[in-house]
Amino acid sequence: QKIAFHRIARTSSSALSTFIARNPNCMQSKTEAQNRSMNSEPPINKRRKTEGSGGHGHDGPSSAAVELSQEDNANQKSIVAEMKVMLDRTMFQMKQIQNDMESMMSRVARVDELEEKCRFLEARCGSLERTVQNLTTNRTWEYSAPPIPSSHWAEKGYDEEVIEAVEGFMAYAKEVTYVLRGGQSCSCISLGYDDTVLVHDDAMLPHWIELADAIRLCNDSDLSGIFGLTETKLPSQVIDILSPALVGKKFTALSVCYNSFANTSEGLQFAINFLKNNSYLKKLSWLNSKIDSTDCVNGIVQAITSHPSVEDIRFENCFESNANGYNVLCSILSSKKTFSSIDFDTNNIRTMGGTHISDYLATDPPLTILHLNFNHLNDDDVILIAEALKQNTNLEELALEGNDITKVGRDILRKAIFDSSSFESVVNCNHTCEIDGFDFGKTPRNIPCGDKGVINRARKIGFLLSSRFSEKSLVYSLDLEFGDDVLKLAPRVLAYVYTCMTFHDDDHEDYNVPRISTDIMYEILRHWKMPELYENRQ
Numbered sequence: 001q002k003i004a005f006h007r008i009a010r011t012s013s014s015a016l017s018t019f020i021a022r023n024p025n026c027m028q029s030k031t032e033a034q035n036r037s038m039n040s041e042p043p044i045n046k047r048r049k050t051e052g053s054g055g056h057g058h059d060g061p062s063s064a065a066v067e068l069s070q071e072d073n074a075n076q077k078s079i080v081a082e083m084k085v086m087l088d089r090t091m092f093q094m095k096q097i098q099n100d101m102e103s104m105m106s107r108v109a110r111v112d113e114l115e116e117k118c119r120f121l122e123a124r125c126g127s128l129e130r131t132v133q134n135l136t137t138n139r140t141w142e143y144s145a146p147p148i149p150s151s152h153w154a155e156k157g158y159d160e161e162v163i164e165a166v167e168g169f170m171a172y173a174k175e176v177t178y179v180l181r182g183g184q185s186c187s188c189i190s191l192g193y194d195d196t197v198l199v200h201d202d203a204m205l206p207h208w209i210e211l212a213d214a215i216r217l218c219n220d221s222d223l224s225g226i227f228g229l230t231e232t233k234l235p236s237q238v239i240d241i242l243s244p245a246l247v248g249k250k251f252t253a254l255s256v257c258y259n260s261f262a263n264t265s266e267g268l269q270f271a272i273n274f275l276k277n278n279s280y281l282k283k284l285s286w287l288n289s290k291i292d293s294t295d296c297v298n299g300i301v302q303a304i305t306s307h308p309s310v311e312d313i314r315f316e317n318c319f320e321s322n323a324n325g326y327n328v329l330c331s332i333l334s335s336k337k338t339f340s341s342i343d344f345d346t347n348n349i350r351t352m353g354g355t356h357i358s359d360y361l362a363t364d365p366p367l368t369i370l371h372l373n374f375n376h377l378n379d380d381d382v383i384l385i386a387e388a389l390k391q392n393t394n395l396e397e398l399a400l401e402g403n404d405i406t407k408v409g410r411d412i413l414r415k416a417i418f419d420s421s422s423f424e425s426v427v428n429c430n431h432t433c434e435i436d437g438f439d440f441g442k443t444p445r446n447i448p449c450g451d452k453g454v455i456n457r458a459r460k461i462g463f464l465l466s467s468r469f470s471e472k473s474l475v476y477s478l479d480l481e482f483g484d485d486v487l488k489l490a491p492r493v494l495a496y497v498y499t500c501m502t503f504h505d506d507d508h509e510d511y512n513v514p515r516i517s518t519d520i521m522y523e524i525l526r527h528w529k530m531p532e533l534y535e536n537r538q
Helices: 002-022 025-038 043-053 063-137 150-155 160-181 202-217 236-245 264-277 294-305 325-333 356-362 379-389 407-417 423-427 454-470 474-502 506-511 518-527 530-535
Strands: 186-192 223-230 253-257 283-287 312-316 341-343 369-371 397-399 434-436
Touching: 150 160, 160 186, 160 202, 202 236, 236 264, 253 264, 264 283, 264 294, 294 325, 312 325, 325 356, 356 379, 379 407, 423 454, 423 474, 454 474, 454 518, 474 518
Parallel strands: 186 223, 223 253, 253 283, 283 312, 312 341, 341 369, 369 397, 397 434
Antiparallel strands: none
16 A cells, blocks of 8 residues: 555656646746735736826726736646646546555455465375375284283372373273274364373373374275364373374364363464365364463464354363463454354453444354353343344344343343334344343244244234233234235234144243234134224125
8 A cells, every 4th residue: 555655656756746837837836826815916907007098098907917827827737737737647646556555455465375285285295195104114003002000000190090090091092093004084173182181191101103204194084073182281292293194184073172281382283284284174173271371362362263163162161361262263253154053152352332242143154053151141142133033133142141231131032022112023023143141031932943033022912912812812913013005914813823722832831922822813803993894805
């Protein structure tokens, strides 16, 4: 932009200099005009006096003054015309510069894309080269990692629980290695335990190498599921062993739980490289592993938003202090990438009046699941979210448990799902999203139907009909709301009531949708515009 500005400035300056050179009397005329305006008596009057003193005895302007005035007008028109030409030329040049800038930006984006592909291919080629080396040097394979006796761990002071976890891990790693070496498929490689931290010892490195070689040598089609690390506390030596082996594999999910790295920055870089080198990845989970570096946050966000296939992201209990969870979420939502599921539970999210979440939902993106449990959203946020839900037909699950939402906010969310003030208000509610974390009492809830809420909307109308019938205000409310269109809508109302009478889903009794009784049909037929409807049956 700076370059474009300087080019425009140089062009305009050059054009103005050329114009002044071609019209040397332009500035002179301007100076003369200023001098004339400073004089208390107009030049024409002076000429009149001069001409009068000459004895001619008339007060009108002389022919010389008229000619001067006409010459000034002609010069002004010429100046305006030339300035217009200059302006048009400058605008044309600016348009050309803008087109050049857009073309350049497109080329830069293309170069970045090619560089990314080149980097991936280089990493893939390096992995394939190591595979060839393994195949040529180890034509007859045997599991060569030596067993580690329990006494080794006991001498280092580890308790029985840790020893059991380590031995279990090595047995699992050996089993996976044999499976992959035997040409069998493996849909999940999950390393570690949920309740015990897997310690590291250099004696385990041969086992990591055997596993990494097996992953590298297996067919891509044999690995198509999850690669998970849970409480493994991987040091940099193990990361350096695993990372090259994972390049280009068809894992569809990466799961990292409970601070699985001795160094968080190295762990995040491992995840970033995994994203960049695995184009088939669809889901990323990073749970209970703190991220407090801005550079690390920017790197993982950029890797996610630029990935071709990741659509399900889960960051739970990760962002605090320097890494603001709300800012991270905003960066993801404001990207052009589409997601099917986003989970940001327990990330200290405070919007501070920001509207990114509600603005995103109001655009009706393809997102079907949004979890924001145990953050700091408040009633003001809920007002915006509830309004956005009325414009959203894709979100199926919104989790808001454990936020700073009071009874006021809960009632606002309930009305976003079911507003019983009128039939029109019911129709305008959200009919696809199930809100978790609140007890809405007897309010009918949305159930997963996969029909953009058609069935849920029908259930709610049936609920309202039953409620009005119980309050003995059904016919009155129908007359009041439908007004002059009552005769046109009556047949449709009757058809709907009949459908609700004959159809009831017993599988969803807990969603507070009552069965419509024949009493409602009788009430409508007896009291609601039936004579008028019969008279206008044609």
